Amino acid sequence: MEDKEKIKSQISKLEEKYKDSGQDLSSYLDGLLHQRYLTYWDYIHLDTLLSLQVPRTHFPDEEIFIMYHQITELYFKLILHEQKQLVDDKSDNLAFFIEKVRRINSYYTVLISSFSVMIKGMEREQFLQYRMALLPASGFQSAQFRMIELYATPLENLVHITERAQFSSESTIEELYEHIYWKRGATDKDTGEKTLTLKQFEYRYTPRLIRIAKQVENATIYHKYLSLPKEQRQDKTLVESLKTLDINANINWQLMHMGSAHRYLRRDTGDIEATGGTNWKEYLPPSFQKIVFFPELYTEQELNNWGKQWVDHMLNPDKSRVE
Numbered sequence: 001m002e003d004k005e006k007i008k009s010q011i012s013k014l015e016e017k018y019k020d021s022g023q024d025l026s027s028y029l030d031g032l033l034h035q036r037y038l039t040y041w042d043y044i045h046l047d048t049l050l051s052l053q054v055p056r057t058h059f060p061d062e063e064i065f066i067m068y069h070q071i072t073e074l075y076f077k078l079i080l081h082e083q084k085q086l087v088d089d090k091s092d093n094l095a096f097f098i099e100k101v102r103r104i105n106s107y108y109t110v111l112i113s114s115f116s117v118m119i120k121g122m123e124r125e126q127f128l129q130y131r132m133a134l135l136p137a138s139g140f141q142s143a144q145f146r147m148i149e150l151y152a153t154p155l156e157n158l159v160h161i162t163e164r165a166q167f168s169s170e171s172t173i174e175e176l177y178e179h180i181y182w183k184r185g186a187t188d189k190d191t192g193e194k195t196l197t198l199k200q201f202e203y204r205y206t207p208r209l210i211r212i213a214k215q216v217e218n219a220t221i222y223h224k225y226l227s228l229p230k231e232q233r234q235d236k237t238l239v240e241s242l243k244t245l246d247i248n249a250n251i252n253w254q255l256m257h258m259g260s261a262h263r264y265l266r267r268d269t270g271d272i273e274a275t276g277g278t279n280w281k282e283y284l285p286p287s288f289q290k291i292v293f294f295p296e297l298y299t300e301q302e303l304n305n306w307g308k309q310w311v312d313h314m315l316n317p318d319k320s321r322v323e
């Protein structure tokens, strides 16, 4: 009896809902009657997902390489999902801020700790052969990686370290973008020319990245932090979680990633050409890039020593992560 009452009440609520939008409830009930039950595999589009790993060579380890990149891109998407909510939030609620940053850090923790799938999980001999079939494609061309940076911090903090002091928030987005640090990566190590990897990335993504930079002008996560009232800005949990995010994104992930580059590409007599002969050794180390999302949170000495652990890390990869 109680159930019948409940159903009646649900039906009258549905009637209201459909009436309000000029729809006929009875037709929708017919639709419900004919609809198939939802399955797990349809809901998450499992067949599509599992059809997306398409190697270009016959080396079995290439599939690991593809899949780990795809997994990483999905985690990047999760990070962006949290960042966008933070940037859009108008409530200035401290607990919300801390929770979003905590989630982002938990995604980075997964990415950093799972990098051994790349570093230890493939045969070097296979890698060096199938990698040649993928040129000039490179993870360097990950647009989501660049978007995470744009949401986190103003463009002037992403200008190449050797030029950063010459720019400020007064500079235009276009000017800053032209001097963004990653334009110095994926260049030919002998001539300094941009490689096709970089040129294609610029051609495909410049309009989109500029649009995002304009959209979050004065509204990045760093701006959000700086505009909090003083006592919230000093909140220990918030400060610690933002520093952890900075170190995860700009040091620890880089260290693990460089571990892969060294394992597969380093050779005593010159580096292997599987990158197309790029300047990766000078470009990738975090202490050379010095990308810091939230500079105000550090002392001058901390900033000067940014990412210096990479030398220790190269010598002892399991022990030198920054906590």
Ligand code: HEM
Pocket: 068, 069, 072, 073, 118, 138, 139, 140, 141, 142, 145, 182, 185, 186, 187, 197, 257, 260, 261, 262, 264, 265, 275, 278, 279, 280, 284
């Ligand atoms: C065996 C594994 C890997 C190797 C050997 C490798 C190698 C490299 C190299 C040499 C570069 C510098 C750009 C260039 O010279 O082409 C680079 C950049 C990059 N790779 Fe990888 N990579 C590996 C795995 C990954 C994975 C799994 C991802 C995940 C998406 C990734 C994302 C990136 C990103 C975002 C950059 C640009 C980093 C920056 O600008 O600081 N890489 N990679």
